[in-house]
Amino acid sequence: MSVAQIRRWKALAAAATVLVGLALPAVAAPTASAAAGPYDSTYYKNAIGKTGAGLKASLHTIIGTGQTKISYDAVWNALKVLDQDPNNTANVILLYSGTSRAKSLNGGSVGNWNREHVWAQSHGNFGTSAGPGTDLHHLRAADVQVNSTRGNKDFDKGGSAVGGAPGSYTDADSFEPRDADKGDVARMILYMAVRYEGGDSWPDLEPNDSINGSTRFHGRLSVLKQWNEQDPPSDFEKRRNQIVFDTYQKNRNPFVDHPEWVAAIW
């Protein structure tokens, strides 16, 4: 190759590199795209291909059939397994704060962690007998004081910073979890809406777009849908879903397996 040919070849190679660089972002996958899952041909086979009310009804049957229910007392030990810190088996990771705290510090005092009902108990008055009040798909370890600040508020954006939970915000009628927990919260709330349809002596839990703390409803749906897109299922969340299925309840959270089903239903 002559010097001139080498120069031309280098120029072409440089142009190609620029083109490749420009082309990459255009092929990036959307966060909640439909992807085949390992349970599509088994657990979810009757739901595959459905949308809207048909998908919701099918998933309700799937996740409600043969579910094992545990006592509220048994929830303590279950959370020590489910919410275990991936980097420290003696600790749990707390919802809303991301704090890693000793499993042995479960309780009701300042500095303890306790059992947070992400679907607030008062939004359905289901208490803590075996049922929605002990359903591990929406129960998470949380700091006692942060849990108290969240109370029974609906989820929405805005407010002032929550002490002890960096990145979380609250005002008089709503709570915004830190970014890493936003999708988790959305998928937990929407699991509850599909699991509990009023046919099994429990109230029909449903999402709405309000922040008025209404009984059997939980808000705010439009914001939860955004959070589901913004914070896709993490390895922590997927591991948790698998252990609830394998070890405790024999049912899955469909939105952790298929986050795109949120938009397919709502």
Ligand SMILES: [Ca+2]
């Ligand atoms: Ca997350």
Ligand SMILES: [Ca+2]
């Ligand atoms: Ca429902």
